[in-house]
Amino acid sequence: MSPIIKPWDKDPVLTVEHLTMRFGGLVAINDLSFSVGRGDITALIGPNGAGKTTVFNCITGFYKPTTGMMTLRRAGGATHLLERMPDYMVSRKAKVARTFQNIRLFSGMTLLENLLVAQHNPLMIASGMTILGVLGIGGYHAKEHEAIERARYWLEKIKLIDRADDPAGDLPYGAQRRLEIARAMCTGPELLCLDEPAAGLNPRESADLNELLLGIRQEDKTSILLIEHDMSVVMEISDHVVVLEYGTKISDGTPMETKNDPRVVAAYLGVDDEEVVAVEHQLDEQNKAQGSQQ
Amino acid sequence: MSHAQSATAKSGVDFGKAIKDGLIAAVIAFALLGPLVGLRTDQNMSHELILTNEMPLAMIYVAIIGVGRFLLSAFVYPWISRRAAARTAKVKAVPTAVQLEAGVRRSRFAARGGLLFLFLYPAIIISLVGINGSIKWVDNFGVQILIYVMLGWGLNIVIGLAGLLDLGYVAFYAVGAYSYSLLAINFHLSFWLLLPIAGILAALWGVILGFPVLRLSGDYLAIVTMAFGEIIRLVLINWRDFSGGSAGISSIPKVTMFGIYSFDVGAPNNFAKVFHLAMSSAYYKIFLYYVILMLALLTAFVTTRLRRLPIGRAWEALREDEVACRSLGINTTNTKLTAFAIGAMFGGFAGSFFAARQGFVSPESFVFMESSVIVAIVVLGGMGSQIGVALAAIVMIGGTELLRELDFLKMFFGDGFNPDQFRMLLFGVAMVGIMVWKPRGFISKRYPTAFLFKKKSISGDLVKEGEG
Numbered sequence: 001m002s003p004i005i006k007p008w009d010k011d012p013v014l015t016v017e018h019l020t021m022r023f024g025g026l027v028a029i030n031d032l033s034f035s036v037g038r039g040d041i042t043a044l045i046g047p048n049g050a051g052k053t054t055v056f057n058c059i060t061g062f063y064k065p066t067t068g069m070m071t072l073r074r075a076g077g078a079t080h081l082l083e084r085m086p087d088y089m090v091s092r093k094a095k096v097a098r099t100f101q102n103i104r105l106f107s108g109m110t111l112l113e114n115l116l117v118a119q120h121n122p123l124m125i126a127s128g129m130t131i132l133g134v135l136g137i138g139g140y141h142a143k144e145h146e147a148i149e150r151a152r153y154w155l156e157k158i159k160l161i162d163r164a165d166d167p168a169g170d171l172p173y174g175a176q177r178r179l180e181i182a183r184a185m186c187t188g189p190e191l192l193c194l195d196e197p198a199a200g201l202n203p204r205e206s207a208d209l210n211e212l213l214l215g216i217r218q219e220d221k222t223s224i225l226l227i228e229h230d231m232s233v234v235m236e237i238s239d240h241v242v243v244l245e246y247g248t249k250i251s252d253g254t255p256m257e258t259k260n261d262p263r264v265v266a267a268y269l270g271v272d273d274e275e276v277v278a279v280e281h282q283l284d285e286q287n288k289a290q291g292s293q294q
Numbered sequence: 295m296s297h298a299q300s301a302t303a304k305s306g307v308d309f310g311k312a313i314k315d316g317l318i319a320a321v322i323a324f325a326l327l328g329p330l331v332g333l334r335t336d337q338n339m340s341h342e343l344i345l346t347n348e349m350p351l352a353m354i355y356v357a358i359i360g361v362g363r364f365l366l367s368a369f370v371y372p373w374i375s376r377r378a379a380a381r382t383a384k385v386k387a388v389p390t391a392v393q394l395e396a397g398v399r400r401s402r403f404a405a406r407g408g409l410l411f412l413f414l415y416p417a418i419i420i421s422l423v424g425i426n427g428s429i430k431w432v433d434n435f436g437v438q439i440l441i442y443v444m445l446g447w448g449l450n451i452v453i454g455l456a457g458l459l460d461l462g463y464v465a466f467y468a469v470g471a472y473s474y475s476l477l478a479i480n481f482h483l484s485f486w487l488l489l490p491i492a493g494i495l496a497a498l499w500g501v502i503l504g505f506p507v508l509r510l511s512g513d514y515l516a517i518v519t520m521a522f523g524e525i526i527r528l529v530l531i532n533w534r535d536f537s538g539g540s541a542g543i544s545s546i547p548k549v550t551m552f553g554i555y556s557f558d559v560g561a562p563n564n565f566a567k568v569f570h571l572a573m574s575s576a577y578y579k580i581f582l583y584y585v586i587l588m589l590a591l592l593t594a595f596v597t598t599r600l601r602r603l604p605i606g607r608a609w610e611a612l613r614e615d616e617v618a619c620r621s622l623g624i625n626t627t628n629t630k631l632t633a634f635a636i637g638a639m640f641g642g643f644a645g646s647f648f649a650a651r652q653g654f655v656s657p658e659s660f661v662f663m664e665s666s667v668i669v670a671i672v673v674l675g676g677m678g679s680q681i682g683v684a685l686a687a688i689v690m691i692g693g694t695e696l697l698r699e700l701d702f703l704k705m706f707f708g709d710g711f712n713p714d715q716f717r718m719l720l721f722g723v724a725m726v727g728i729m730v731w732k733p734r735g736f737i738s739k740r741y742p743t744a745f746l747f748k749k750k751s752i753s754g755d756l757v758k759e760g761e762g
Contacts, residue, residue, distance in 0.1 A: 060621060062620075087621070088620045088623050088624055088626065090623075091620075091621060091623035092623035097621070100617070100618070104615045104617060104618040105614075105618070106610070106614035106618065107756050107757075107758065108610075108614055108740055108752055108756045108757030108758055109607075109610060109752075110744075112744055112746050113607060113610075113742055116604075116607055116744060117607050117608065117611040117619070117624075118622045120607070120622060120623065120624050121623050123603075123604040124604045124605065127603050127604055127605075130603055130605045130632070133599070133603040133604075134596060134600065134603070140603070144744075148744065148746065151746075152746065155746075165742065165745045165747055165748055166750070167752045167756045169756035170756065184621075184622075187623055
């Protein structure tokens with residue numbers, strides 16, 4: 001096969017190369033390589049326990065991978081090697097934001113406060129690392145006002161502006177998911193990683209979420225990498241799908257390509273051993289056919 | 295009949311049922327107590343078994359049980375169920391914005407009134423009991439309580455805001471006290487210069503402790519901080535050349551009124567001498583009262599300011615969810631360290647004030663019991679709430695002091711009764727009672743640090759306590 005350059009390889013915001021993560025004897029991720037195109041919505045899918053969340057934890061610095069390289073290229077041209085950064089620097093310097101599978105909001109703080117905490121680093125500088133802020137010197141107030149306006153923009157976007165002063169823990173589940181996305185976006189990221197954003201949402205909320213994500217890509221020029229089980233979300237909004245099974249990449253392509261990939265079908269629906277052999281045979285034939293075409 | 299029924303419905307008391315309950319209880323009690331209490335068997339001098347009739351006593355017991363049961367059924371149980379019903383109703387009813395605003399205004403009004411009272415307190419006491427009688431009330435109550443208010447507010451930053459359980463806070467209090475004592479005695483520096491230095495030294499020790507232990511959380515952090523408190527105390531006991539060992543340091547210089555007036559008896563610029571007043575230690579106590587009041591208010595002011603700055607929000611976010619904080623680019627180690635250092639700094643201020651006020655420090659003043667009292671103040675007050683912590687300090691320190699005044703109990707229990715022995719017991723019972731009644735402390739509400747439309751208080755149920 002001659003190398004066809006896929007659209008997401010032309011200007012990737014994130015390239016993951018040969019990523020391996022071992023926990024003792026367990027190989028959670030095995031030599032995984034993929035790239036996330038700038039401005040794309042990339043979906044990372046796979047059956048339960050395939051290692052999707054582990055990939056996220058490696059990208060966002062919560063785990064240190066055993067081997068591998070993860071390069072983030074910012075729009076300005078700066079590159080960051082994520083595996084060398086502590087978790088908070090991944091967000092601060094490399095501008096990668098994330099949400100969590102089990103929602104992690106600051107439940108005793110208001111929606112507005114949640115979004116202000118997300119703007120901690122710029123506000124910290126504006127408050128003169130707290131010292132000037134305590135003394136009441138400097139332009140902290142103006143900066144805080146800006147931060148509140150930014151929070152207002154996001155609250156309007158996620159349709160929760162009316163509840164700005166309510167505690168986040170009081171929100172219904174779907175609204176909490178939207179707030180978590182807004183909070184991640186308030187850090188001003190270039191890559192937004194969403195861990196199962198549609199889990200537990202009803203169809204209507206799920207449709208709203210699709211709209212929100214498409215809006216984020218269009219208006220805020222942020223690339224999105226998402227883990228998802230809900231195939232309607234994946235098929236509808238993503239440009240690029242990477243399929244994992246037992247920590248290994250089994251498919252990588254457009255949603256249509258992966259949907260029809262027999263290995264993906266097998267991984268999701270489960271097959272007998274004989275069928276695996278059959279599928280592999282089929283794949284070999286496909287490859288041969290492609291090879292003869294070229 | 296209908297009239298009686300409506301009366302029953304109105305007052306919620308069913309007397310018929312209550313009387314029946316009381317009678318049944320009395321009958322059962324009589325069946326049990328009649329033979330058990332009413333017939334007493336004894337031995338007489340010639341070792342014969344004799345039967346004494348104690349029926350009247352048994353009847354008194356039976357009457358108490360019967361009437362008691364009647365009162366329970368008629369009044370106590372209905373009252374309890376009414377209260378429970380009212381509480382569930384209150385939980386369901388969402389307070390309106392107007393009510394919430396009124397709540398905020400009321401608490402602000404209470405805070406202002408309290409502040410005014412604090413400033414006028416010495417004047418009120420003097421007008422009530424005279425200048426010499428005021429010493430006890432200003433010093434034992436006023437100054438003592440305010441020291442603990444300040445310590446509570448300082449520790450509130452670490453426990454209440456950042457959610458780090460620090461059981462060794464008294465170590466920073468000790469660092470402040472010894473810093474002032476040693477520097478004042480050896481270098482003859484003024485209190486007003488040494489106050490910030492003692493604070494900075496305590497903050498430095500906060501960072502030194504914080505750096506290795508902040509990767510721990512929860513119980514582990516609590517144990518290590520507790521050990522740190524003990525290490526400081528043991529070093530002070532054993533390093534005699536430095537700290538005077540368990541004999542402590544005495545004749546620590548007093549606080550001067552910014553070097554203009556002194557409170558030393560022999561000094562030419564003695565405050566009472568200059569103003570031709572009768573010699574009394576009351577002036578010094580009143581001056582100390584205002585010094586600690588200003589220090590405590592400084593703590594409150596700085597904490598309030600910090601809460602509205604990004605660092606304060608980061609502390610509270612850290613208490614809510616540390617992992618989420620890190621995902622938002624917050625350096626949690628530094629954030630925890632600043633909480634430790636700033637809390638320790640206020641502990642250091644309070645410590646140097648304590649040393650100057652006592653004129654004597656020894657390791658005895660910095661035992662683990664002190665740490666646990668301060669932690670209890672923070673927890674009892676409601677973690678994170680400054681007014682709650684102040685109330686708790688008043689209740690805890692004022693309460694233990696007030697319980698010294700229990701001599702009137704001798705009227706009931708006879709002269710052989712020593713109320714001082716029951717002071718701590720009563721106090722413990724009161725603490726348990728308060729924690730049952732208000733499990734999240736006096737003030738469990740949290741007020742947000744910023745708002746878009748309306749400031750609403752947040753129920754304590756949603757606010758997390760931190761992992762340690």
